[in-house]
Amino acid sequence: MDGTESGSPRAGLRTVDVARESGYSLQQVRDLERLGVIPPAARSDNGYRSYAPIHVQALRAYRGLAAAVGPVAARQMLAELRSATIVEAASAVNAVHVRLAREREEALRAQQALRAIQSEATPESEPEPEYEPEREPESECDAMTITELSRALDVRPSTLRFWEQEGLVLPERVTSLRARRYGLAAIRAARIVAALRSSGHGIPAVREIMDSLDRFDGPGEIQRVLRQRLEQIAARSVALLQAGADLAAVVVSAREPPSGG
Structure with missing residues (x-):
């Protein structure tokens, strides 16, 4: 009673x-x-x-x-x-606050990765330069091992291997000992994939969104998801x-x- x-x-x-x-x-x-x-x-x-x-x-x-x-x-x-x-x-x-801050940081890094990917494509509205400066090759310090990248994203190495099997994040170099190395492009893709997965998107949806990056209007959906992700983290923090x-x-x-x- x-x-x-x-x-x-x-x-x-x-x-x-x-x-x-x-x-x-x-x-x-x-x-x-x-x-x-x-x-x-x-x-x-x-x-x-x-x-x-x-x-x-x-x-x-x-x-x-x-x-x-x-x-x-x-x-x-x-x-x-x-x-x-x-x-x-x-x-x-405090541990929860730290976790939320880390999630926010990863979402912001995913936004930064998306901007970097977009900036690599020459916009049609901008005139092409008279000459294109030679791009410096990526240095060894720009690359990450699978262990380093998994720690940076707070995921298991097996998760990165699964994303590789699904064609979402591909190592740019695999040594004769099968040690994976991830260059800048792969790291950027991994940050975006991690943010999409954290937002609740399944693998098929992530693949569709990542494949849309090559389209003119493709990044718009990722931008929307990342903004929504940041808003959710802010609401949880409050x-x-x-x-x-x-x-x-x-x-x-x-x-x-x-x-x-």
Whole structure:
């Protein structure tokens, strides 16, 4: 029983009060309590649930965390942070901020790679130069091994090999020992592919978009996806910031000894 009837006199917040304050439905409040997102509610002698303001703060913290890292990871974080110290909680939240900053950086690098690819094609609106300066060959430091590129993109080397099999990112040089080396063109393509995959695009969609780069209007779709990706990362970062105060209150409350009756 939840004591959602308006005439049930008792201390604390009713389920309907918590639902109203947190923006969740009655059933969602019960489900999130069952999943450990919020601490168990106190029970009166007649079995009614009695919540406290900390339950509302926990639900608000969960909403922000879920928007930032997804509901599964948010549930795990809240369950762990309720028994953590302030230092541990701050470290966990900071790790999420770092992850979001890295995702933003990779999306910006993908935009930069796209601009570089576009700039290599001579626009029809610009007159051709009287002479074309000799392009310097790519140096060894411009290339990456499969290990270096996988670390830069935060993907597994097997992912890069799979993209190679799918014709999305091709090493520009393979030594006699089958060690892959990725030049600037391949690195740029890999950054764009990684951004598209992070945006939820499947391999067929990524292949279609990458193949469109050779068309006059092809880069437009990639630009749109990357802008949308950056907007999503910004929204997740804001949600994480909004969850901060409520999450801190939850952690502090869990560390406080129960008050005497």
